[in-house]
Amino acid sequence: xxxxxxxxxxxxxxLLLSHTLASTVVLAxxxxxxxxxxxxTKGGGFQLFGKHLAEVINSVDSSLVVEAIATKGSKQxxxxxxxxxxxxxxxxxxxxxxALDGIGRAKANLKVVSVMYPNPGMFVVPGDSTxxxxxxxxxxxxxxxxxxxxxxxxxxxVLDGLDLNPERDYDQVILKKAAEGPRLVLDKKVEALWGxxxxxxxFVKVSNGPVGGRFIAPTATQIKKILVKHPHxxxxxxxxxxxxxxxxxxxxxxxxxxxxxxPGLSDEIVYRLARAxxxxxxxxxxxxxxxxxxxxxxxxxxxxxxxxxxxxxRYFREVGLMH
Numbered sequence: 001x002x003x004x005x006x007x008x009x010x011x012x013x014x015l016l017l018s019h020t021l022a023s024t025v026v027l028a029x030x031x032x033x034x035x036x037x038x039x040x041t042k043g044g045g046f047q048l049f050g051k052h053l054a055e056v057i058n059s060v061d062s063s064l065v066v067e068a069i070a071t072k073g074s075k076q077x078x079x080x081x082x083x084x085x086x087x088x089x090x091x092x093x094x095x096x097x098x099a100l101d102g103i104g105r106a107k108a109n110l111k112v113v114s115v116m117y118p119n120p121g122m123f124v125v126p127g128d129s130t131x132x133x134x135x136x137x138x139x140x141x142x143x144x145x146x147x148x149x150x151x152x153x154x155x156x157x158v159l160d161g162l163d164l165n166p167e168r169d170y171d172q173v174i175l176k177k178a179a180e181g182p183r184l185v186l187d188k189k190v191e192a193l194w195g196x197x198x199x200x201x202x203f204v205k206v207s208n209g210p211v212g213g214r215f216i217a218p219t220a221t222q223i224k225k226i227l228v229k230h231p232h233x234x235x236x237x238x239x240x241x242x243x244x245x246x247x248x249x250x251x252x253x254x255x256x257x258x259x260x261x262x263p264g265l266s267d268e269i270v271y272r273l274a275r276a277x278x279x280x281x282x283x284x285x286x287x288x289x290x291x292x293x294x295x296x297x298x299x300x301x302x303x304x305x306x307x308x309x310x311x312x313x314r315y316f317r318e319v320g321l322m323h
Contacts (some may be wrong), residue, residue: 007048011156033269035066035200038080038089040073041146041181046090046257048099048283052287053294056280061272070159074150081262088262088273092150093119094157097232097265100307110122110260111309114277115302117279117293119196120217120236120252121154121305124183124203127212127245133161134216141171144180158218158234182206185213196240196254205242206316209214215243217252226253235249242289256302260310272312278319296321 050068057066068085071077072150077089078099092098099108123142125131131140144166152166160166166172171253173190175181179267182205184190195202206213215238218226224318227233238250277284277294284291300321305313 002255016047021049022062029305032063032065033272034271035064035088036086036088037066037067037068038280040071040076040077041177041179042070042089042213043201044073044146045178045195045197045202046073047178048201049288049290052284052291053277054294057273057276058282059283060212061276064269064272064276072148075148076294077260078108078110081164082108083176084262084264086262087265088113090116090153090257091260092218092257094153096258097255098153106162109263110259111270111312112171112299112303112307113261113273113309113312114259114294116257116259117198117290118234118236118256119151119154119254120250121151121158121194121196121254122192122215122217122238122250122252123192124185124206124213124215126188126206126209129213129214130157131189132161133217134164134222137192137216138164138169138252139171141173141189142166142303143173143175143190145181145182145192145194146175146178149178149192150257151196154196154233158226159221159251161229162218162222173271178202186210189195195291196257197257198238198293205241207245212245213243215250220251223253224253225271238308256298256305265309266274267309267311267314271315272311274309274312274315278315 003323037050037054040046045072054066054068057064074095077091080086081089091164131137144155181193182202185193185206186209193202233253236252240249278296281295284294288316296316300316
């Protein structure tokens, strides 16, 4: 009698155990994929962009959880990607070019999931400044960004094209955090701040200051001269009205910033990331002026096919942007 009673109990226990294991498997399969996104120092354009990008991706695709973390910038994001410390990272165009082409280092085994936005470089001075040209700033204290910022590579190329050098021809100020730059300008501790991009926070803060801001970019003649020495740079413009008091378009040069993927991140995950960024384009553009450029069609146009991650390329082909 005792044995007969035990058999149903054992069967019931086995059924319960089977159900529990099945439920665990389902939960594991449905758990969202965590993605670490490397941005830059707080107060800079990359940190602002990354915060909004992560929120947009998370709202579009519940199977992904993107966590944007602060880093020291492009130059740190590159080794972090190579070492697998972050899954995707924002990298300024010049820093990305040096890494992907193996300039001054071994070629990086990194691929692109999306462009960010173009980075036309220029200086901002207080609205009441008497400085009108890049030459006027010679010998003056100028904030040239943080040590790990890719924007310092851009300014080195721009000034080198004009036979100038930040260390030799200016009183170069290196920032610990990007947020320090506009404060130094507003407090009159530096004469100008170097930066780049559309809706860049440093430019926004100076432009919104008590006397406003005014921008100094290379002239048309200087742009031609710079491009002769550094043909990898591209002509870019900042549309009128991008910053407070900016009534005219500003022409300059720069490169597109990119979102790079670490080695080993699966094609399927990158496919989902590319899809989420594409589906979230309108939302990102509403949040940020620079977000209007983060489009799949721009990625396909601006990034050579060989540099696209296979997962991203598969998605672009599916939606008819690539053949």
